[in-house]
Amino acid sequence: MKLSVCGKGGSGKSTVVCLLSSAAQAKGLKTLVVDSDESNSGLFRMLGFTEPPIPLMTLVGGKEGIKEKLNQPSIFSETEITLEQIPHLYINKQNGLWLVSIGKILQALEGCACPMGVLSREFLNKLRLAENEIAIVDMEAGVEHFGRGLDAGVDSVVLVVEPSYESLMLSEKIKGLATEMQKNLWAVLNKISSDRLASKLEEELKKREIETIGVIPYDSAVFTACLEGNPISQGQSTRQAGKILDLLLSKTKIKSRE
Amino acid sequence: MCLSTVYIQTKGQRQKVMQDVAKMEFNNEGYLLTGLLGDQKMVDGRIKKIDFVDDHSVILETKD
Numbered sequence: 001m002k003l004s005v006c007g008k009g010g011s012g013k014s015t016v017v018c019l020l021s022s023a024a025q026a027k028g029l030k031t032l033v034v035d036s037d038e039s040n041s042g043l044f045r046m047l048g049f050t051e052p053p054i055p056l057m058t059l060v061g062g063k064e065g066i067k068e069k070l071n072q073p074s075i076f077s078e079t080e081i082t083l084e085q086i087p088h089l090y091i092n093k094q095n096g097l098w099l100v101s102i103g104k105i106l107q108a109l110e111g112c113a114c115p116m117g118v119l120s121r122e123f124l125n126k127l128r129l130a131e132n133e134i135a136i137v138d139m140e141a142g143v144e145h146f147g148r149g150l151d152a153g154v155d156s157v158v159l160v161v162e163p164s165y166e167s168l169m170l171s172e173k174i175k176g177l178a179t180e181m182q183k184n185l186w187a188v189l190n191k192i193s194s195d196r197l198a199s200k201l202e203e204e205l206k207k208r209e210i211e212t213i214g215v216i217p218y219d220s221a222v223f224t225a226c227l228e229g230n231p232i233s234q235g236q237s238t239r240q241a242g243k244i245l246d247l248l249l250s251k252t253k254i255k256s257r258e
Numbered sequence: 259m260c261l262s263t264v265y266i267q268t269k270g271q272r273q274k275v276m277q278d279v280a281k282m283e284f285n286n287e288g289y290l291l292t293g294l295l296g297d298q299k300m301v302d303g304r305i306k307k308i309d310f311v312d313d314h315s316v317i318l319e320t321k322d
Contacts, residue, residue, distance in 0.1 A: 060295055076295040114260040118278045118294050 001252050002124060002135040004036075004151050006174060007160035008167045009141030012190035013037075015222060016160050017138040018046045018232055019241035024134050025096050026242065032083060032129075034137040035101040036120045036150065038113045043138055044092065045229040047099055053092045056119055057103030076119075081126040083133060117148035124153030143170070146177040156184040156252050159210065162191050163201060172208045184252060186213035188244055193218040213251070214244035262314045264291055266303055272317070275301050282316065289318070 003020070005013050017033060024031040035043045035052075044052040059074045075081050083098060092099040102123065103116040120137075129135060137154060139145045151157055157178045161167050171187065178185040187210050192198045202212045216222075216237050225232045232238065263277040276299050281292040288302030303318030 074296065077297075112260050115280070115294055118261055122295065 001156070001249065002127065002129065002137070002154040003156050003158055003248065004124075004137040004139050004145075004154040005158045005160060006139040006143075006145065006151075007141070008162065008164070008170045011141075011160045011162040011167055012216070013141070013160050014040060014043050014046060014138055015226060015232070016158065016188055016190060016216065016241075017043070017136050019216065019237055020158070020245055020248075021047065021097060021136050022232070022238055023241040023245040024136070027245065028096070028132070030083065030096055030098070030130075030133045032098045032100065032127075032133065032135040034120075034123070034135055035099065036116075036137050036145070037140045038103055038105050038116050039140065041104055042229050044099060044101075046225070046231060047097060048094060048231040049092045049099060051092070053099055053101050054090050055101045055103040056090055056123060057116060059087075059090065060115075060119065076122055076126070078126065080128045081123065082128050082130075114148075117145070117150060120145075121148060121150045121153065124150060127153065143173055143177060146174070146181065151178065151181055151183055154183065156186065156248060158213075158248070159185055159187045160190050161187050161201060161205065161212075163189075163193075163197055168201070168204055168208075171205060171210055175208055175210050186211055186248065186251065188213060189215045191218050192216065213247050214240055216240050216244075260314065261294055262308075262316050264289075264301065264316045264318065266301060266318045266320060267306060268320045275299060275318075279316070 005017050007013050021031050021033050075085050102120045159171055159174055161171050175185055187205050189198055189201050192215050198215045205212055219237045221235050222232050222237050261278045261280060264275045264279050265272045266275050276291045276293055278294045279291050280294045283290045288300055291299045303320050306319040307317040309315045
């Protein structure tokens with residue numbers, strides 16, 4: 001199963017990616033996290049890695065030296081890409097968790113991020129997973145990834161919603177875009193301080209025909225981990241993520257059989 | 259999307275030649291198109307239109 005995690009900037013996409021990937025590992029799934037956000041650079045640390053992987057952008061000519069060193073054709077010339085086909089140099093591995101990064105904007109005036117969008121789209125389209133494998137994609141903030149067709153290659157879209165008017169408004173937009181692309185979409189509420197707030201947001205989302213699949217509570221341990229760039233420790237949030245993942249797995253299976 | 263899609267047009271009928279084109283070089287045989295992922299294709303024709311804003315397309319017309 002391939003999941004993309006999207007939403008407003010600051011809503012907690014990377015946090016939800018980390019929580020879901022941790023839940024997937026706990027279930028014994030081989031878990032690939034795809035860092036498709038060309039701006040934020042701290043995801044590797046939140047996943048427990050000490051170094052970021054070399055971006056896949058270098059495979060298509062970003063850094064010639066590395067390409068020559070590998071001395072092998074790019075995986076992008078294949079019709080399908082399996083986890084085992086990704087060259088070791090471009091992937092971080094640890095306890096069943098794999099991380100790849102598409103690319104990052106590194107310098108001023110280096111040009112637009114369109115090539116990274118194409119690479120992300122092609123990678124997700126070609127990625128073939130086995131039954132015991134899952135890919136979780138950390139998307140860039142906002143909606144441009146829909147315009148670039150990145151979500152075409154995923155099975156379901158997870159929409160992270162924080163308690164703000166902007167987040168709700170963007171949710172409505174994202175629901176429309178996902179529907180246009182014929183993608184399943186479920187919302188995960190994040191930074192939720194009370195049941196009352198959760199109900200209010202769920203109600204607002206329901207009005208926009210968006211089903212809420214789970215609630216990540218306001219959790220000071222999560223905030224501290226995000227501030228320090230550390231993995232999130234086991235607690236209320238990780239337990240909730242486990243339930244959300246179970247629902248996502250069962251709902252995606254049901255939808256694919258329809 | 260900044261990368262272009264190249265089309266060839268014959269008698270008003272448009273056909274896609276390549277998408278995500280990163281480079282287009284003219285030589286004696288026509289245009290050599292190179293895609294972002296390194297794929298290449300030769301196409302012969304005359305440039306009729308390049309749209310830099312809306313659909314980032316290059317329309318070539320076949321030579322009669």
